[in-house]
Amino acid sequence: MQPVLSCPRLRAALIDLDGTMIDTANDFTAGLNGMLAQLDAAPTSREEVIRYVGKGSEHLIRSVLAPRFKAHLAEARFAEALSIYQEEYARINGQQTQLYPDVEAGLIALREAGLQLACVTNKPHRFAIQLLEQYGLTHYFNVVLGGDSVPRKKPDPLPMLTACAVLHVAPEATVAIGDSENDALAGRAAGMATLTVPYGYNHGAPVQAIKSDGIVATLLEAAKAIAAHHTSL
Numbered sequence: 001m002q003p004v005l006s007c008p009r010l011r012a013a014l015i016d017l018d019g020t021m022i023d024t025a026n027d028f029t030a031g032l033n034g035m036l037a038q039l040d041a042a043p044t045s046r047e048e049v050i051r052y053v054g055k056g057s058e059h060l061i062r063s064v065l066a067p068r069f070k071a072h073l074a075e076a077r078f079a080e081a082l083s084i085y086q087e088e089y090a091r092i093n094g095q096q097t098q099l100y101p102d103v104e105a106g107l108i109a110l111r112e113a114g115l116q117l118a119c120v121t122n123k124p125h126r127f128a129i130q131l132l133e134q135y136g137l138t139h140y141f142n143v144v145l146g147g148d149s150v151p152r153k154k155p156d157p158l159p160m161l162t163a164c165a166v167l168h169v170a171p172e173a174t175v176a177i178g179d180s181e182n183d184a185l186a187g188r189a190a191g192m193a194t195l196t197v198p199y200g201y202n203h204g205a206p207v208q209a210i211k212s213d214g215i216v217a218t219l220l221e222a223a224k225a226i227a228a229h230h231t232s233l
Contacts (some may be wrong), residue, residue, distance in 0.1 A: 182209075
């Protein structure tokens with residue numbers, strides 16, 4: 001569906017990272033397989049991993065362990081698995097990633113439309129910063145919040161509200177842009193407009209099932225939709 005923005009003039013955009021700006025699924029898969037090998041467990045695949053991405057590292061680990069261990073063993077080995085995974089991911093972060101089309105052009109256009117930008121992700125902050133630096137995107141953002149930056153992760157609205165507070169922008173003058181239901185749920189709960197890109201992960205579910213203010217093909221298309229909305233006010 002085409003975006004239908006009924007909000008006032010937008011002053012900020014909160015943009016997700018994994019599946020929205022950067023395709024990181026192969027990195028996740030490699031890091032998880034390094035972990036699973038050390039646990040003597042069967043490897044995972046990109047297709048399986050995509051179903052779990054977006055709710056933070058803890059959820060990712062628990063989801064991968066669940067079909068490979070009995071429940072009590074999965075819980076008993078969770079802390080060990082998480083520690084191993086973080087070491088593995090730190091070693092390979094960014095090595096098998098790819099920037100999605102029109103991301104940088106979209107960030108430039110969003111800034112030109114007068115918006116402040118924040119990257120709000122459930123990825124650990126240090127990994128998010130490393131990726132943004134790898135692709136030369138860090139300077140576009142006034143703030144970067146990771147899954148460990150505040151006490152609760154998306155779909156809780158706290159990360160979105162925290163970003164608004166840092167930017168000194170009201171939630172109703174903000175748009176959340178992401179690839180998953182988590183992003184839309186967090187944005188709506190915070191009182192924001194929401195836009196969805198169709199090429200990410202969304203836990204393996206169709207993007208059309210997400211309740212948002214519209215699907216935009218790229219971040220550049222999001223910027224164009226926002227500029228058109230501003231013109232119509």
